[in-house]
Amino acid sequence: MTEDRPARPHRLVSTCLYLGAIGVFQVVQALLVLTDWYSTEGQERVARFTDPLVKDGVDRGDAELIFRIFLGVFAFLGAVVLVFAIYTAMGHAVSRIMLTIVTPILAVVGMLQDSIASVVVSLLALFCVFQLWHPDVRRWFDLLSGKEPAPARSTEWPPPLPPTPPAGPPAAQDPGAPQQWPAQQPPQWAPHPQAYASRPPAPTDPIKVLSIIALIISSIVAAGCAFFLVMYGVAREELVQQQLDSGMNWMNLSEAEVRDSYHDLAVLSWVVLPLCLVAILVSTVLLVRRRRRD
Structure with missing residues (x-):
């Protein structure tokens, strides 16, 4: 048997999919920087981050260590956003609150990178945070938590059966009228054909x-x-x-x-x-x- 729950809003599903994809994108971006650390392009990227620290008196090795820690935190935040996005789509209210807190942090950290794509993705993440508190999404979470009563639902399955004719002998007819034979009824033990109607396929x-x-x-x-x-x-x-x-x-x-x-x-x-x-x-x-x- 399936659990009687209100229908999940499409806005919530699409928002969680976007946030999960953003988390994966940020994790992959951090991993690419770490794997290309010693390449020419990677050294230029590292230098853009570490040169200001070196000018302020920080040792080159310590500056690179700070950058690696920064990338590790960045990847961790992306993974956290992915996990909370999955739980939020399931209807976990605490995960929605945590996703609202962690996503802006990930967006701000992403804007610190010298990349137009990171800035665009960060702005998209901030927009998705507002979608998490859309009235439709709020109402769905209120229905799950019991703060708002669920709307009445009509029974759709099994389909209703037609009314059965009254039992008993037929009424007396006029002797002069032509005799009418009663319509043949199926045996009382035979179920109605609609009782075996195929159940509609479950949505994906x-x-x-x-x-x-x-x-x-x-x-x-x-x-x-x-x-x-x-x-x-x-x-x-x-x-x-x-x-x-x-x-x-x-x-x-x-x-x-x-x-x-x-x-x-x-x-x-x-x-x-x-x-x-x-x-x-x-x-x-x-x-x-x-x-x-x-």
């Missing part, structure tokens, strides 16, 4: 689809991070030597730079792996709850 649940997609992507990313961490812990020297000896060292990095790159990638994997595990857990819980409701 966007939360279920989003949970399946998040579960698949998070599982793939988590497996990749776990595999790299195992290889890095077991055969660290072999990885460095293979990078130097093979033709994959396109930027002609030194051995120390290759070691630093693998170290940064390992730190990034330790950050991404717990986030993926949380996403897997949340997606699994959502799918189990949806299946129990169905």
Whole structure:
């Protein structure tokens, strides 16, 4: 049996989808900066952030560490927005409040980056925050919490049956009138044909689809991070030597730079792996709850 709930507003679904996509975009953007750290374009991007700090007297290494922490916080906020967007679409009132708090912080942090795309995405995120408190969305949350009584619903299933003729002998007729035979009625034990009418197909649940997609992507990313961490812990020297000896060292990095790159990638994997595990857990819980409701 399905749970009797008011219909979810399309505005809420689209807003949560946008916010979830924005969170994923910001996480991917932070990861791209970390992975391209030692490239020419990456060094220019890092210099734009660290040069003002160096001019203020901060050491170059400390400035780069601050930038890495900034990117880690940025990626964490994006992941938090994604999780709260999923729970808000499910009707969790506390998640809607937390999403309203975290999204402006993510937008402000995104505007600090020297990118037009980040500014546009941040403005879109702020606009989505206002949509979370639209009157239609508010009323839906009030209905879920019981603050507003649910509207009366007419029974649509099963379809109503036609009235049955009264039982008993037929009324007496005039002897001169032509005899009328009663219409043949189906046996009383036979159900009405409408009782076996096909049930209309259930609408597609966007939360279920989003949970399946998040579960698949998070599982793939988590497996990749776990595999790299195992290889890095077991055969660290072999990885460095293979990078130097093979033709994959396109930027002609030194051995120390290759070691630093693998170290940064390992730190990034330790950050991404717990986030993926949380996403897997949340997606699994959502799918189990949806299946129990169905």
